[in-house]
Amino acid sequence: MLSIRPLFLIPCLVVHTALLAQCPTGNVAILSQEDADAFGSDYPDCTTLSGDLFISGQLINDLSAFVGVEVIQGDLRVEQVLGSPLDLTGFNGLTHVEGSVLVRNTLPLRDLQGLNALQRIGGDLLVEACDSLKTLEGLSALRVVEGDLVIGNVSMTSIDGLFQLDTIGGNFIVTDADVSLPGSLPTLTIPADLDHVGGDLVIATGYTTSLTGGTGLERIGGELQLGICFSLQSIGGFNALDAVGTDLRIYGNPSLTSITGFGELDSVPGELWVYGNWALGTVGGFPQLDHCGRMIIEGNTDLVSVTGFADLDSVGNLLINANDALADLSAFDRPIGLGELQITSNPQLAICHVQAVCDRIAVFLPGPSIANNATGCMNEGEVQPNCISTTVPDTTVPQWSVYPVPTAGTLNLSHPLNAPAQVLDHSGRTVLHTTLRHGQLDVRALVPGVYHLQVIDAGTVHRLSFIRE
CATH class of the missing domain: 2.60.40 (Immunoglobulin-like)
Structure with a gap:
């Protein structure tokens, strides 16, 4: 029996060596159509690339040589491809990229249809500066991006196409960056199956008028930023969101008139920052929020009232500053634990003696900063007597101590x-x-x-x- 074993191993070794020879080792660079054709001739049966695949150059228009590739263990990079119209149909069999997928600075690319079998990306997915690319259609099988998903394409009209995406391990960033192209991303629809973003979710799109979708998004591990969206009028797409890891920032949206769609959010451990939204008339839309580490409502020109927050229990630091039309703080006319308190430079705000503010003034802590508001709320000395006068003691109920x-x-x-x-x-x-x-x-x-x-x-x-x- 022992004498047979070497004879048995020899054909196995030959077969294993032949399998390795089906694909090149290390990184592969395709810098011309000739390079692509040569790959097809040299490695017609290749299914797994062990390194990166880099595609860049002029007049590359046929990638059918890669039709058998199923796995790329490094990155797939399509960058600075110029000249003839380009599609990715040669990658119809690609199911996994262990590294990142980087598609950028490639003017001829019109769609991503060739990636319709891709299910998982182990690194980042980056799509930017591809001016002919209008949607993400072609990524319909993609379920997981373990790194960041970054979309920075100024001419894109939608991010539709991510129909099965349920997990982004890193950041999810959508920006169009170029305000000279009106009409880009008029409606931004968050993928319906997406339930988790491990890092930050950042949306900064100049001509988006509304946010929709996101019916399954329950948790953002980092912060949620909605800023510098010049045409954004309303915020939806977050009806299932119950937690953010750090901050929620809504800032620099001059057309925003209402904030809704946060009906399930119960905690913002960092900052809830509502800043520089000039057309915003009221801050509400957080019916289940019970704690906020710091709440900043500042520089909202048309803001008249702060309402809602029916479940709010505590705010570590409350700052209400420089809101020119603000006259109503009824959201705070209930027991809410306040730490540091600043109410300043709100020229129409005359009524500050709401319960949470009065309770905060009454405790033995460093005094709140109340200044430069309307008469009645000009300083703590004006507010405190109003707190006392609006509190009618019930003599039938013994006082607690x-x-x-x-x-x-x-x-x-x-x-x-x-x-x-x-x-x-x-x-x-x-x-x-x-x-x-x-x-x-x-x-x-x-x-x-x-x-x-x-x-x-x-x-x-x-x-x-x-x-x-």
């Missing part, structure tokens, strides 16, 4: 009840959800500082401040 203050162990409530409660830190962030037992709270796990205890009893919210020493 906590003791001892400060404390290092157990905090006692003047009402020895069992009730749900939460503790907010000085920035308004909820740090503890608990249930009071006989009106007592163990605070030993808290670091020293100023806190606010919020207790719900019979539908009424009671808020009391205490110090953990």
Whole structure:
């Protein structure tokens, strides 16, 4: 038996060597039509390229030599191809690219139809500066882009074609960059099956008037930026979004009149920044948002009111500044834990004595900055008496208190009840959800500082401040 083994291995070695010889090793550069034809002659049975495939040059118009290639283990780069009309139909069998797909500076390319079997890209997908390319049709089988998806094509009319895309591991960036081409991307439709973006989602398209789609997008791992969209009038496409990893920034959209489509969003741990949207009349559209690390509403010329935010529980830092027409802060006329507070340079704002602001003025924290608004909200000294005058004490209900203050162990409530409660830190962030037992709270796990205890009893919210020493 042992004498037969070498004879058995010899044909296997020959077959394995022959399989390797079907494809070139390393990177492949196609710089002319002659190079493409030569690949077809030399490697007619090649199915897997072990390196990058780089296509660049003039008068390249037939890539049928690559019809058998199924996997590229490096990058697929189509760059600076000039001259004759180009299509990618030679890649009809390509299903996986382990590296990135880079398509840029290629004027003759009119569509991506040749990539209609491509299912997965291990790196980035970048499409930019291909002026004849109008859509992404041809990527209908693509499900996963593990890196970034970047679309920077100034002449594109839609990003339709990503019908099965469900995951982008990195950033999703759409920009047209060139405001000299009106009509590009008039409607931007976020792929319906996309449910996760691991990094940032950035949309900066000058002539897009509306955002739609996105019915399955539930989470953005980084920040969501909607900015410098000069024609954008309304925001949709985010009805399923329940979380962003850092910030939500809506800025520099001079035609934007309303913000809707964030009905499921419950947390913005970083900044919610609404800035420089000149035509925006009201800030609302966040009915389930319960916490925001920092909320900035600034430089919105026509903004009249801030409404909604029915579930908002805490804001670490609230800044409302330089909104020329702002007169209504009714969104904050309810118990909301506020940390740092700045209300400045809103010339029409005369009523600041809403509950959240009044509660913030009453606690023993560094004072809020209230200045240069209309009479009644010119400074803290004007607001505080209005807070007192609009608070009518109910003498039939005993006043609530906590003791001892400060404390290092157990905090006692003047009402020895069992009730749900939460503790907010000085920035308004909820740090503890608990249930009071006989009106007592163990605070030993808290670091020293100023806190606010919020207790719900019979539908009424009671808020009391205490110090953990």
